[in-house]
Amino acid sequence: MTEIVEYFEADSPYVPWAAEVTTHFMKSLGLPPYAVESLLQKGRVQSHRNGDVLAYGSEWIHIIIRGVIKETTPHGTTRLWRQGTMLGDISRVMLRKGTTDPSGARSIGPRITFLSTSVSLSVTARTLATMIEREPVLTLLLAQLTNERAQTIESVYAVSKADPGIRVARLLDYLAPPQWNHPNREKFDRLRWTRTGAYAVPDDAVTLTGPSQADIADALGLGRTTVEKVVASLRADGVLNVLAPGTRSNRYYEIGDRHRLRAMAMARAED
Structure with missing residues (x-):
């Protein structure tokens, strides 16, 4: 990566x-x-x-x-x-x-x-x-x-009994940048800069940089393998964009379908 x-x-x-x-x-x-x-x-x-x-x-x-x-x-x-x-x-x-x-x-x-x-x-x-x-x-x-x-x-x-997919979706949706960010943020986020070069971010994507999958697992009290499987599933379903080989990072998430991610996050947890 x-x-x-x-x-x-x-x-x-x-x-x-x-x-x-x-x-x-x-x-x-x-x-x-x-x-x-x-x-x-x-x-x-x-x-x-x-x-x-x-x-x-x-x-x-x-x-x-x-x-x-x-x-x-x-x-x-x-x-x-x-x-x-x-x-x-x-x-x-x-x-x-x-x-x-x-x-x-x-x-x-x-x-x-x-x-x-x-x-x-x-x-x-x-x-x-x-x-x-x-x-x-x-x-x-x-x-x-x-x-x-x-x-x-x-x-x-406080939803430890919820399905791990719901819990990870809620955390990613929460951490994703809200609308009140700095007015010049848009021009910053349209390019993803890596050690191998700059890559365009799709216009309809929301980017989240920071937490590793291990950080997510620790914060939610989940196993790291569980979080890895959930993230892989989100990418397979098109909720998260799949990045080209050589440009991937476990601290970067490109949300391709924010509406679906939010729908998963709003799913009812078990009592």
Whole structure:
């Protein structure tokens, strides 16, 4: 298999590009410009490459602005998340907790591994709580992202009795890029850059770069062979496009029929 190389033709340096993507995302959620500016000033906007790791203390709240990430909790639970996910102990925002527990020890937060070119916004719980007092509209952002995370856990990760095909379809459909992505994303996604050259992406295809089949298996608690069989079946059925020999990667999925994938994802799981 070949390695997928993500390529961006940005007019500005990489970090300003990350701030631009963050601004666009926050505005897409309905935040007024003054609230967006406040977040950019108080938070840490960072760009990340595939394989980068973000490991802060538990007092930090992270919002994934772009990309796919793997979250590993201190208890060993693994989850895959897409852009728009808020990670961290949200209760600390409400309780305005500091950096240590009552014993004085520094608590450990989740380990975040970036599986694709990504952007994140990080802010401490105490800082975010202070910002909410000054800008109450940020409460809506907190509620929206917290609710979306809870819904994802319920629909994607809390269906262990469902058929493996349904579970993998739900995760792929969830991770696939939503419509609110950066306005210039279209020109980035129409070419798939690999070590052996550039390959055109079909106009009707949706691309997903990041998680390996092993990552999917770990996140869903499935065997790797099971996931491999499901992915192979999706390709045989035309839900995922079959890539030409020499251009394949186990971290790249070309969704050729999003409607069929979504129909499989919406199939009812067993109680």
